[in-house]
Amino acid sequence: MASTTPQYVTQDTEGSQSSLQEMAKRHLWMHFTRMSAYADAEVPILVKGEGCYVFDEHGKRYLDGLSALFCVNAGHGRAEIADAMAEQAKELAFFTNWSYAHPRAVELAARVAGLAPGDLNRVFFTSGGSEAVESALKLCRTFHKRNGEAGRYKLIAREIAYHGTTMGALTATGIPDLRAPFEPLAPGGHHVPNTNSYRWPEGRDPLWAADAIEDKILFEGPETVSCVILEPVQNAGGCFVPQEGYWQRVREICDKHGVLLISDEVICSWGRLGHYFGAERFGYQPDIITTAKGLTSAYSPMGAVIASDRVAEPFMNGTGMFVHGLTFGGHPVSAAAALANLDIFEREDLCGHVLAHEDEFQGMLQGLRDIPIVGDARGAGYFGAIELVKDRETKESFSAEESETLLRGYLSGALYENGLICRADDRGDPVIQLSPPLIAGSEEIAEIERVLRLVLTEASNRMTSN
């Protein structure tokens, strides 16, 4: 019988491990998770974090090589962020940004605008990344309407890119398996090749992927295109770093055709690439940046749309208004967390730390190329991926069935059992993704290497013996 009351029977008031497991299995609906996988296995329940490490309910320690999904950039267990949140909750736990302001949202907006490149001076807060993307896509459409170009509603994004799950953001997401169950989506999503050059034919023009954006704009009709949305380094598919000059060419194309350029930095901002924003790393000026995750180091949920003066201008005068809002956008406790987080960034120069260690981190990934199933290693800053292949010579990828055996059947579990949290992902070709907290140093990099080498070598042996 369906019920809204708890079904678990173990009434252990101290919340023992077994009752937590039972409750998790019976009631918790985990995201993007095959729940059946836990029918006969423990749900991984993490209870505590300290620096680069987290601990499960049994007290076992794990190196968080993924920053809890590209989030905890300043590291776990920062009491000063928690204290700032508690102080704020005591002073003013909540007030909305719908027609009201409060000090922390104002201070944070000014601080983010000060750090953002060029004239990205207007900050619209959201509760997370999908909402930031959703808001940015709506902003672009309404911007064009206010400028008398109501026909511009299409977006151009890249194949295999992930931009979130809300219906608008999903239109930008270029992963067929994530789109198909929910079709029809909002109209106007179009996709172009990404910058993954691993299997490009020799001699291909390095700006081929950038030029594909112009081809698509021309094909669709420039007067129908609202925006281009791209990540500085595309995460899904495994850290696709842009070719030299890619972003400059994309900027040129957008300007030529009156299309707005959104840099989706939900992952690539706040030090992930060694700069506050990915746009700085590659030297381009977007019209809009979307961000989330590392803004608060995920101590509290928060995202933001950072718009240029030009994009914001039509909504700042007379009866102009961005007819869009979210109750929790600019939440005071999240804003306090973000301010405390940015204090840490400045005091400890976390961006500088990443730049100082990125060669070591990326070099470690490159060093794994001697393992037979490692086909490619790529990335920038503290953001990296290893692509796994069946045959290094031909670059042949694993079949869907082999990926299933390799990633779900072995790798994910083995990495975790060996104390490393990272992500085995097959949304494109199978990859292992890494993004350690920005405080990670030589010791943590060596530990990541040790576990990866052990598990990937065993995976290689299993695949060749099959």
Ligand SMILES: Cc1ncc(COP(=O)(O)O)c(C=O)c1O
């Ligand atoms: C580039 C990018 N955009 C948008 C999102 C969606 O963010 P959220 O999961 O906070 O809704 C993500 C999430 O990983 C992302 O990586």
